[in-house]
Amino acid sequence: MPTDPRRASRPADRRIVSGVSAGLADHLGVDALWVRLAFTIGAVLNGAGIVAYLLMWRFLPLAEPQRSPGLEAATRRGMRTSGPASVVEVVRAVAVLALGAGLGLAVQVSGRGIGWGLFVPLVVGGVGLGVIWRGLDDSRSGGVSRRGRLRTIARVVVGVALIVAAAVYLVTAERGWAALADIGAFLVVALVGVALILGPWIASLVGDLSAERRERVRSQERADVAAHLHDSVLQTLALLQKNAADPALVATLARRQERDLRSWLYGDEQATGDTVAAAVRAVAAEVETDHRVAVEVIAVGDAPLDDDRAAVVRAAREAMVNAAKHAHVDRIDVYAESADGGLEIFVRDRGVGFDPASVAEDRMGLRGSIVGRVERHGGTVDVRSAPGEGTEIRLALAPHRAATPQEDPR
Amino acid sequence: MTEATSSPRGPQPLRVVIVDDHAMFRTGVRAEIEPVVTVVAEAEDVDSAVARIAETSPDVVLLDVHMPGGGGPEVLRRTTTRHPEVRFLALSVSDAAEDVIGVIRAGARGYVTKNISGTELLDAIDRVAAGDAVFSPRLAGFVLDAFAGHIEVAQVDSDLDRLTEREREVMRLIARGYAYKEVAKELFISIKTVETHVSSVLRKLQLSSRHELTRWANDRRLI
Structure with missing residues (x-):
């Protein structure tokens, strides 16, 4: 059997923050705890762990679990309980994070870290970046409900606010509020320029994206209807099998049909x-x-x-x-x-x-x-x-x- | 497996709730089991199921795996703490192993497929009502798969994460189509002992914490 080279990816169904640790753990065949510890220790060492984590978040593709159409439809219609990351896993991740925070603070307090004036805005900005990226991941993977879109917007707003706050703090801490006005004016001019040059192109890109999204919703709806239809046939066949008047023949045909549908819907066989x-x-x-x-x-x-x-x-x-x-x-x-x-x-x-x-x-x-x-x-x-x-x-x-x-x- | 139904049952017929989102199927099941047990309520989604179970506190709930509102596991999650005396038997047409194992782990005491015959279903209801576990051949196969050597032995760390040799033998015989009675005869043990082994496997299935058990269903196609 020819096999593709194994590529790491971020499992969408088991992520806690981004899925980088879970994906990397799967790829390397170790427990996610060790990956998280490695990132944490790397983070305390000059922030290398944070940089590596962010890079992987950007470059590892988000992988949706591959399910058979029947299970997909049942998930979308809320007919089955699909487990997110387990509680134990979350608790362990939080514990590792707390350990990292403790170590980082210890290094800071001991005076060997970076200046507080840099440390605090970096942390705040990092959190803001995480919020935005997570929102991006979710909007790409999840459904396209109205609530989902509001949540995405809320996340972007919160994330941008955090990053802006961090940037403002950084700029004003060094040179006072006057610097903010200078840099702010410069930024506004630059942004207006970029908007004029790239604006139409970005707009058409956004248009394409929403058209593609509508198409995806339509095809999902079609798939759900088909799944429902087949599901009902399955039910009828189960009854038919039990109450058949001409037992042998009807039961045989029913079983055959049932087997086909079953393997199509649930990918079992x-x-x-x-x-x-x-x-x-x-x-x-x-x-x-x-x-x-x-x-x-x-x-x-x-x-x-x-x-x-x-x-x-x-x-x-x-x-x-x-x-x-x-x-x-x-x-x-x-x-x-x-x-x-x-x-x-x-x-x-x-x-x-x-x-x-x-x-x-x-x-x-x-x-x-x-x-x-x-x-x-x-x-x-x-x-x-x-x-x-x-x-x-x-x-x-x-x-x-x-x-x-x-x-x-x- | 075919006779039975004469097993120890109280003077009153058992009270049963049928939970399934297909009305036709509910009617069919009802017609098949009605004279022997009393169907006190039917429900078609998670919310109504939770409400009906709270109202009637039945002996046994026949529970579909897939249905609106979160599926069988959701019903179990919302009722087992308040009504620990109610027993659940999963009755499903879905053969997706992860969902079957999921509903067992959520607290159901057995799993049978919907094309089970009426007498077999009554037998299973009896067994679940008596506090025993009902393992159909298919469920036994899933269990063997989940606990078998497809997972490295080094990661199997607690007693909950493996089956004893005897439990494995019992599971294999059930997967081979043996009824409990035939298993007992084959292994020279009493039916009671067979039931004990099966209940113990059920407990392990529900309590084992190894994350392989939940991920196994996805991985098994890669073998």
Whole structure:
């Protein structure tokens, strides 16, 4: 499987301030606590941590969690509880921040830090910058409700006020209020010039942006409607399945439809990709359709489908077909577990059962296409059955087996 | 799993509230369970569910996972502290593992899918009312996935974060489609012991604090 190089990003759903720490922790595979500590210690050392943090905030992209359409729609319509950063995480972050503030103050008090006249406006301005940037992130990721826009504006106002206050303090502290008037006049002239030159261009950019945003809202609404529609169909199918007058046929069709919708809405069963779970689900669906019997698949873990595993899955298919044909049941349970490179598949029915010792040579299904096939690929097959007790067939590949030793077919 | 319903129940039928935003489904479920248990109320969103539960204080609430107002977990969050005696059984068509685990972690004592048969549902209601946990094969599969070796062993730091060997065996048998009774027979233990193991797994699922458990659902597709 070709994989893109891993890129760090800021997870929008788990951020506390900006998501830099959480994103970096994910990328490096360490707990976010350590990242936060590193930033804090860096901040006390000449502010390097703060600069690094702000740079990453700007340059790491904000990543929305990728969800299936059904979950997206349910989230937008407020039909599920989506957890923000956990309380424990917030408390730990605040603790680290407090530690950093304490260290910083200690350095300041000891006289080895920067002058107070610089320190206070820098902190205030930094907070203002954080408020604005956070607002920017939220307006980009969140919905475009009226309340959301008001909040964004409020944040920008507060942030600008903080930064302006810090700047004013810096300027006036050195040279008094007269300096403010000079610099203020200069700034106003410069801003007017910039506005005249770039104004039209910025205006058209803003126009494009809001048009794009409207389009996004429309497509989200369409997606929500589609999700709702499909969701209802799912409900109806569940009922249909239970109350069917012509049980076998209707139930089979209903199940098939249900499976399709389910995977589309909730992305639970990824049909693509050559993995064990996908293959087992695919063969179960085949058996379900061909033999009009419900096949319930539970897959735990997953692994790529190599020759050995593919053989075991094919053998499992035979076992399902056997159960569908001979057991006289309307339901088969299949359990597939992939762990540590091994694979176990159980195919179980509560049907008529048989005496495994008396399986005649003519039952080629069990002997040839199940036992033989699995054993050729270094696996084992156990058959547990007794007349009237149902049947369970266990197909297994040992974990940590050598790389595909192809034996001669017996 | 098919017979049952004759299990210990008081002289009065159990009082049940159905919470689901699809009226048709509520009617269907009601028709199926009504003679055996009493449906005292129905609700279609979080607010009405909280109100109905407060009014009627039922024995068991059948709770949908997705619904307007924040979904099943929100109902649990707003009722469990004031009505600890009410038991919840999640009944959903959503197979999104993170939501199923989410509603269990919020306090539901079991999860069954909506195409469960009437007798099985009644059996599950009985079990939940008696304070036991109801694990369908699918939930058992999710649990095994969440607690299995897809997370580095070094990060598993407390007893709450792992299943005992016995609990794992029980979970695997349930995932393989065994009813509690069959699990008991298979492992040569009593049904009561099986119930104890399942309840213990439920407790771990609800109390374990490792953040992998909440993130696992997103990561599992990358295996």
